[in-house]
Amino acid sequence: MKKELMSGNEAIARGAFEAGVRFAAAYPGTPSTEILENVALYKEMDAQWSANEKVALEVGIGASLAGSRVLVAMKHVGVNVAADPLLTFAYTGVNGGLVLVAADDPGMHSSQNEQDSRHYARLAKVPMLEPADSQEAKDMVRDALEMSEEFDTPVMLKSSTRISHSQTLVSLGEREDVPVKPYEKNIRKYVMVPAYGRLRHVVVEERMNLLRKFAEQSPLNRIEWRDRKIGVIAAGICYQYVREALPDASVLKLGICHPLPPKLIEEFAAGVDKLYVVEELDPFMEEQIKAMGIAVTGKELFPLIGEISPNIVADKILGQPLTGALEVPGYCDEPVPMRPPVLCPGCTHRSVFYLLRKLKLVVSGDIGCYTLGSLAPLEAMDTCICMGASISAGLGFEKGNPDLKGKVVSVIGDSTFFHSGMTGIADVVYNRGTTVTMILDNRITAMTGHQHHPGTGQTLKGDPTVALDISAICAALGVKRVREADPFNLQELEGVIREEIAVAEPSVIIIRRACTLLDKGPKDKYMINRDACITCGSCMKLGCPVISKNDEIISIDPSLCVGCAVCVQVCKVDAIEKVGGGNA
């Protein structure tokens, strides 16, 4: 059989292909983004970026009810956005099978929190599968779809950064042709008004009992008997860590992390001297196992925060990690400088945050590359909570403190605006707010690696489509003052911000310029004329990684400069010149 090295995300896409999925939808979010990018490569499957995760799941629900097998993918916090349809879709059940992939990010490699998605499976009363490598990730997509159709329920598949972004070997199979199921109108099943919802809730509870019985028998859960002194219950990547750290221990490997199989757990517990549960983040399995009256050790030893690793498993259970850091004399004397992510050279966001800092405004921020505007030396952001919160929280700032009225700016990206910014604008206009909303329109979803969105004019499949007009949308939402500005023209931009802050009505400034990484054209280079430079450090306040100071000399690295010329405009003595072209 052909084996290929695949990331968990590639494997999930392959699993969808092989299991006859016809439609897939998602909103990009690390570490889930590559799932849909890979689904889109198969011509047999239709795939789309939706405006947000709620919309993605709702489109998926429609496609399932209509009769297709469906995959919907999102990062863990995306499930918050999609939770509303999820919890009622659990009542209606499916027609074609539907798998919802939730990719957690323990350790917060690229997220604003580290919530544990497993609680959603319990909350929604739907089953959840948890793969331990790419092979299982691929296979479990089919398992999930089959369970979905057999038990008439959406099924969640939980990934994590270490599953989604690790590559392991996968045996490839052929695509199964799963025809579109006939659609039959069924008001009592698919229209959730109270009278029908009450009927469906009974079905949901009965279904959980059936799923629990299924979990007792399913080969997705298995006991691996080895030495019986130590027994560990684990799922997902933690299974690999346990195998690495405790190769001789017996393991109950759970592929179904919800619902748990009580009898299987009892059998395993009875067969070992000491029982542990190793799970990242919350004591999700542990609390349920303890509620079964089974003695088990978990979070007394293991952290609630961050990732687990083989060393942690060995340390907590055996009392000693597998290895310690290489001992280097004097290594810890001086901290090794971190390399935090920064706004790129030529980033279209830099000048915005430079000016917002200069004007001492309260900045309500949002999720995207521009969240990096909160870092030194720009530090021009007061809050960042979740996708879309900038505009609504900005309104709250002026509602909650009269002194802040006329000083609040909400900053949001183009993709985030389509995700959940439009309702915030409606709220500002409707509730007589006076905030300024700056939409940083770099024509792409940049942070997750350049995905298209409703404003770009192109679909995930690469087809041309309507590009929604942000200015027209804001005008239609009732904003009378909609302005546009170029981020590379500092004087103009500062003037526009000052004017809009001064007026006592809602306004929107659209800062429009394509992400610098998309601009493949020839670039100007700039250099600092050392004779003219007075080393005042004004240019360094931009936080551009191209400009550095060594031995009291400030210089521009010509290999990295992309010629945005923003630094030229902040220099007080005209010391920054175009390379080979005199003054800019």
Next chain:
Amino acid sequence: MPNGPVTSILMGGVGGQGVILASKILAHVILEHGYDLKISEIHGMAQRGGSVLTHMRFGSEVNSPLIEAGQADYVMASEKLEAWRWLPFLRPQGTMVVNTQEIKPVPVILGVQKYPANIMEAMTALVGRQIGALHAVNALEMATNCGQPKAANVVLCGVLALSLPFPLESYLAALEAAVPQRFLEQNKKAFQAGYYYFPKN
């Protein structure tokens, strides 16, 4: 299927340096020789100039994809400070392969922190004690001389390859599979520049 323990290679670099291509080439060679392999990468913010880290583990059977402190048989660092950062991850007597290029991180540019002086001297002093071998090259300069400055990591990969149990032809075949035709010759040159830089022991 080869037997024996798991070999761990940790690759550290800076976003945009092309660590991904180096891991692709190695993966191709490792799989061709029938090993199990797991690779774990942290990316997402990598494009924004952050540290990037690739864990590669191969052997007859690999469980965890992670390399932890004191476990790497090889650390391949595309930049000096990254070598210093990941040095504690090397196992005692492991091999350090490093590009002597210096890319200043933002806290250093801002003057908040200092770029550690004498990293190479400090590591050289550990050779024969904590470190088994230290292979340091100016990979950027070598790649530039081969006509492809972006191939610095391919040079480094060549240096690392000298210590791994695979023949040169396997790497050249991997390059053919992973690199577009128009960049192939420069990349092959870059790889061999690294491969032949140090005498094989």
